[in-house]
Amino acid sequence: KQWYQRRVRGCLRNMLGTKSLAEILAEREEISNSMQQTLDAATDPWGVLVERVEVKDVRLPQNLQRAMAAEAEAHRDAKAKVIAAEGELNASKALKEAADVINESPAALQLRYLQTLGAVAAERNSTIIFPFPIDMMKAFVEK
Numbered sequence: 001k002q003w004y005q006r007r008v009r010g011c012l013r014n015m016l017g018t019k020s021l022a023e024i025l026a027e028r029e030e031i032s033n034s035m036q037q038t039l040d041a042a043t044d045p046w047g048v049l050v051e052r053v054e055v056k057d058v059r060l061p062q063n064l065q066r067a068m069a070a071e072a073e074a075h076r077d078a079k080a081k082v083i084a085a086e087g088e089l090n091a092s093k094a095l096k097e098a099a100d101v102i103n104e105s106p107a108a109l110q111l112r113y114l115q116t117l118g119a120v121a122a123e124r125n126s127t128i129i130f131p132f133p134i135d136m137m138k139a140f141v142e143k
Helices: 001-017 019-028 030-047 062-106 106-124 134-142
Strands: none
Touching: 001 030, 019 030, 062 106
């Protein structure tokens, strides 16, 4: 009986030691069938028939659980950084396109400037004073 228990434990360690946790959870049935065949072949000479093997409960040590949690968190952080970088790339492309459009018409830049000033003034309920070139004032004074 002790030999059989050692054989079962060894078989279980060999089978599960080569698999990841995801594979163990997803392939319980296949693992059980493979273990049954291995154990049945080992016990057949003594007339012992293994009818059923089931992988029901998988317990993980606390340190392994913590390591897996840390790995999952690192994976989530890396994925978040990739998504943020993609967002930055898209924003920079949109800004470049906007700059190209504004570059085609100098008046567009002035209109955008005035629009921004109006938005800031409306948002903060304030008065904005901005410099006006004196050269432009000369044209009004001379007439």
